[in-house]
Amino acid sequence: MGIIEKIKEIEEEMARTQKNKATEYHLGLLKAKLARYRAQLLEPDKKSSGGGTGFDVQKSGDARVALIGFPSVGKSTLLSKVTHTASETAAYEFTTLTAIPGVIEHQGARIQLLDLPGIVEGASQGRGRGRQVVATAKTADLIVMMLDATKSEEQRRLLEIELDAVGIRLNKQKPDVVFKRKTTGGITINTTVKLTKTDEKTIRTILAGYKLHNCDVMIREDITTDEFIDVLIGNRKYVPCLYVYNKIDAISLERMDQLAREDNTVVISCEQDLNLDYLIERMWSDLRLVRVYTKKRGAHPDLDDPVCLRQGATIEDVCNGIHRSLATNFRYALVWGKSSKFSPHAQKVSLTHLVADEDVVSVFTK
Numbered sequence: 001m002g003i004i005e006k007i008k009e010i011e012e013e014m015a016r017t018q019k020n021k022a023t024e025y026h027l028g029l030l031k032a033k034l035a036r037y038r039a040q041l042l043e044p045d046k047k048s049s050g051g052g053t054g055f056d057v058q059k060s061g062d063a064r065v066a067l068i069g070f071p072s073v074g075k076s077t078l079l080s081k082v083t084h085t086a087s088e089t090a091a092y093e094f095t096t097l098t099a100i101p102g103v104i105e106h107q108g109a110r111i112q113l114l115d116l117p118g119i120v121e122g123a124s125q126g127r128g129r130g131r132q133v134v135a136t137a138k139t140a141d142l143i144v145m146m147l148d149a150t151k152s153e154e155q156r157r158l159l160e161i162e163l164d165a166v167g168i169r170l171n172k173q174k175p176d177v178v179f180k181r182k183t184t185g186g187i188t189i190n191t192t193v194k195l196t197k198t199d200e201k202t203i204r205t206i207l208a209g210y211k212l213h214n215c216d217v218m219i220r221e222d223i224t225t226d227e228f229i230d231v232l233i234g235n236r237k238y239v240p241c242l243y244v245y246n247k248i249d250a251i252s253l254e255r256m257d258q259l260a261r262e263d264n265t266v267v268i269s270c271e272q273d274l275n276l277d278y279l280i281e282r283m284w285s286d287l288r289l290v291r292v293y294t295k296k297r298g299a300h301p302d303l304d305d306p307v308c309l310r311q312g313a314t315i316e317d318v319c320n321g322i323h324r325s326l327a328t329n330f331r332y333a334l335v336w337g338k339s340s341k342f343s344p345h346a347q348k349v350s351l352t353h354l355v356a357d358e359d360v361v362s363v364f365t366k
């Protein structure tokens with residue numbers, strides 16, 4: 001039996017099993033098994049399973065945004081509108097057959113926008129080019145899920161299932177759980193909060209299912225069983241997602257208003273150029289780029305050309321963003337702005353210092 005059939009079998013068994021206290025552990029085990037098979041399915045370079053690697057497009061610029069959606073929702077139309085790259089658009093499905101990168105320049109940042117083929121239900125299990133598309137989505141700093149405002153709400157949930165199946169968690173934080181393997185000593189589980197969505201017995205069942213007999217688990221958040229499995233499997237990607245409803249020119253004002261009020265949602269019309277500037281503004285802010293202005297001694301900072309970095313960036317990243325040799329010859333840096341603990345004055349810092357948006361940095365070398 002192939003992996004896909006095994007997955008089907010487990011999914012069927014889970015659907016058949018009634019959810020209650022008595023079946024909780026069994027369901028937990030099935031979930032763990034399912035997650036293991038899914039992971040196998042996505043391992044790259046397995047000839048039998050067709051591989052799980054994305055399209056071979058070089059990352060460029062300061063961040064990558066991937067356009068994910070069903071066929072003909074208007075992904076290529078968007079790319080053609082907001083970048084200088086043309087991507088073929090047409091009224092028939094699967095017009096786009098590969099990944100097409102374009103560049104958006106906004107607030108000193110260069111954002112790579114990736115147009116991708118449309119995906120269909122079952123994409124994560126190898127239908128169409130879906131596997132490649134969802135694998136590419138994993139490499140993105142932000143996913144723009146494009147939806148057709150004229151179609152049913154169901155499309156959003158279906159796409160979420162496909163992304164979830166490849167280990168992408170949308171608009172979620174990594175669960176606050178510390179998991180440590182040991183060689184002896186058995187299992188220790190500590191919790192700092194009351195668990196209401198799972199319990200210790202389920203967690204022990206799952207650990208046993210993974211043949212983990214010696215480990216320390218520290219749970220600091222009211223997690224679900226699924227979230228615990230995510231922590232065990234480890235290679236989950238937590239990616240921000242913006243839901244973009246296109247073709248609002250073709251729906252009623254009431255419907256548009258309703259969609260626009262949902263969380264993490266922007267409504268647009270590519271064809272009529274409605275709200276596209278706002279969409280770019282939202283993409284830019286959801287990427288949470290950190291702009292750092294560099295300043296030479298005695299000169300004013302260069303405010304036109306910031307170094308754009310991701311959240312969590314350090315002075316070392318700033319150095320690497322300026323010049324390859326800077327970090328190796330680094331002596332110290334002066335930082336003005338939100339990350340300086342003496343703000344408005346400068347703080348003298350080392351390579352590991354975390355920078356904040358709109359900091360000004362001077363680097364001193366040997």
Ligand SMILES: Nc1nc2c(ncn2[C@@H]2O[C@H](COP(=O)(O)OP(=O)(O)OP(=O)(O)O)[C@@H](O)[C@H]2O)c(=O)[nH]1
Nearest residue numbers: 071072073074075076077090094095096118270271
């Ligand atoms: N009414 C309306 N139609 C649009 C809008 N944007 C795109 N379209 C139409 O939708 C159709 C599909 O557009 P594409 O850009 O090719 O869609 P896609 O998502 O790239 O499609 P695939 O590459 O096949 O997955 C085309 O006929 C477009 O003219 C819009 O804002 N309003």
Ligand SMILES: [K+]
Nearest residue numbers: 072090092095
């Ligand atoms: K199309």
Ligand SMILES: [Mg+2]
Nearest residue numbers: 075076095096
């Ligand atoms: Mg297209």
